[in-house]
Amino acid sequence: MTADVIDHLVGVSEGDSLDAVRRQRPDAKANAQASFDALFDSDDLTQVSQLERRAVAYWAVALTQSPTAGYYRELLAAEPAGASAVDGAALATALDVALEDAVTVGPYGDFPAGPLSVENVDGLHWTPSDALASVAGGRLAAALAHTHLLTYRPRDASQDALQALLDAGWSTTGIVTLSQLVSFLAFQSRVVAGLTVLKGAL
Amino acid sequence: MSESVLRPENTEPVEFTQENLGWVPWLEPFPIDELTERHWTGLTDKGRANSDYFRLLVRDPDILGARTRTDNDIFYNEKGGLPRALRELSATTASRVNGCIFCASVHSRFATQKSKRGDEVQALLDGGVDAEQPDAAWRAVIDASAALTRTPGEFGPEHVQALRDAGFDDLAIADVIHGAAFFNWANRLMLSLGEPTPPAS
Numbered sequence: 432m433t434a435d436v437i438d439h440l441v442g443v444s445e446g447d448s449l450d451a452v453r454r455q456r457p458d459a460k461a462n463a464q465a466s467f468d469a470l471f472d473s474d475d476l477t478q479v480s481q482l483e484r485r486a487v488a489y490w491a492v493a494l495t496q497s498p499t500a501g502y503y504r505e506l507l508a509a510e511p512a513g514a515s516a517v518d519g520a521a522l523a524t525a526l527d528v529a530l531e532d533a534v535t536v537g538p539y540g541d542f543p544a545g546p547l548s549v550e551n552v553d554g555l556h557w558t559p560s561d562a563l564a565s566v567a568g569g570r571l572a573a574a575l576a577h578t579h580l581l582t583y584r585p586r587d588a589s590q591d592a593l594q595a596l597l598d599a600g601w602s603t604t605g606i607v608t609l610s611q612l613v614s615f616l617a618f619q620s621r622v623v624a625g626l627t628v629l630k631g632a633l
Numbered sequence: 634m635s636e637s638v639l640r641p642e643n644t645e646p647v648e649f650t651q652e653n654l655g656w657v658p659w660l661e662p663f664p665i666d667e668l669t670e671r672h673w674t675g676l677t678d679k680g681r682a683n684s685d686y687f688r689l690l691v692r693d694p695d696i697l698g699a700r701t702r703t704d705n706d707i708f709y710n711e712k713g714g715l716p717r718a719l720r721e722l723s724a725t726t727a728s729r730v731n732g733c734i735f736c737a738s739v740h741s742r743f744a745t746q747k748s749k750r751g752d753e754v755q756a757l758l759d760g761g762v763d764a765e766q767p768d769a770a771w772r773a774v775i776d777a778s779a780a781l782t783r784t785p786g787e788f789g790p791e792h793v794q795a796l797r798d799a800g801f802d803d804l805a806i807a808d809v810i811h812g813a814a815f816f817n818w819a820n821r822l823m824l825s826l827g828e829p830t831p832p833a834s
Contacts, residue, residue, distance in 0.1 A: 458706035465699035496785035537784040545647025586732030588825035590638040604692040611696045618818035624786040625810030632793040
């Protein structure tokens with residue numbers, strides 16, 4: 432059982448006013464943590480490896496420019512190579528380099544063609560550079576592209592985007608886990624951001 | 634050979650609506666007759682086995698179960714904090730900003746049911762988060778939820794202050810944060826794993 436990661440990231444200690452607030456939604460607190468555990472301490476790594484989970488996590492929060500990026504970078508950097516040729520530290524370095532051309536402002540993207548089309552917003556359709564793809568490998572590179580899509584322009588998501596993952600070797604179940612991972616971090620980074628501001632205002 | 638996505642025959646709704654939309658998956662849901670004990674635990678509510686969305690998500694049962702229990706406490710724990718209608722408003726706002734027509738339909742309907750202010754809810758759907766809102770509390774919840782939804786985040790002390798000025802305590806403000814944050818989770822799943830279908834005629 433990991434210590435409460437949101438408390439750690441916000442800097443909440445037992446007995447704080449913010450601790451008292453969080454304890455009034457005990458199931459939300461416990462299950463935000465259980466969600467983290469399900470994704471990062473899973474007993475089933477057959478569809479998504481630990482290295483893939485941690486690389487995607489760091490990428491998602493780094494793109495969000497969340498202060499939680501440091502935490503997830505450490506998780507990634509500590510991960511050994513396992514079955515792949517590259518270890519977490521090398522991946523973290525490669526992602527740091529890639530970040531410069533990947534960070535933008537969201538959400539953007541297109542609505543289904545119709546009256547909402549006037550609200551379409553253009554933006555970066557990021558794909559990994561050859562340099563990043565050669566370090567990450569094709570399967571992880573596809574997941575990093577999908578992570579960028581989900582993070583910044585979720586309304587652009589498409590069947591073709593999922594097919595690209597399947598073609599890169601992801602299983603249907605692996606795509607579900609990958610999607611939960613990126614989407615959970617969209618939640619967690621916002622809870623941390625919001626509670627950090629609230630903490631400063633207490 | 635890799636698997637293929639599903640490409641269902643469908644005419645996708647093109648506007649935000651409070652009507653009852655459906656949703657079809659782009660990936661194969663887990664077969665109902667192969668669900669194990671762990672899958673049933675992940676589904677939490679047995680009735681969800683009839684939903685393609687939940688039977689797709691149940692392919693990873695542990696995260697689905699934890700997510701559902703997080704969701705239920707954020708939105709349905711009524712011991713103090715933010716009124717239910719405004720929790721639904723935070724969910725609708727995040728969905729409007731991200732562009733999740735399906736999520737917005739469900740939670741705008743709930744917001745209307747709980748608040749009896751269908752016109753204000755519809756103004757959010759039609760005009761977006763900048764549409765005029767007569768109620769200062771609604772304005773503060775919409776602004777805070779929209780700021781949290783943007784990337785990078787734009788939520789700041791001014792949003793906390795506006796919520797306080799509207800009469801909300803710290804638990805209610807934490808509820809706004811969690812409601813909007815949770816829909817940044819839900820929107821991404823709904824938008825990327827399938828698509829909405831028109832209201833049943």
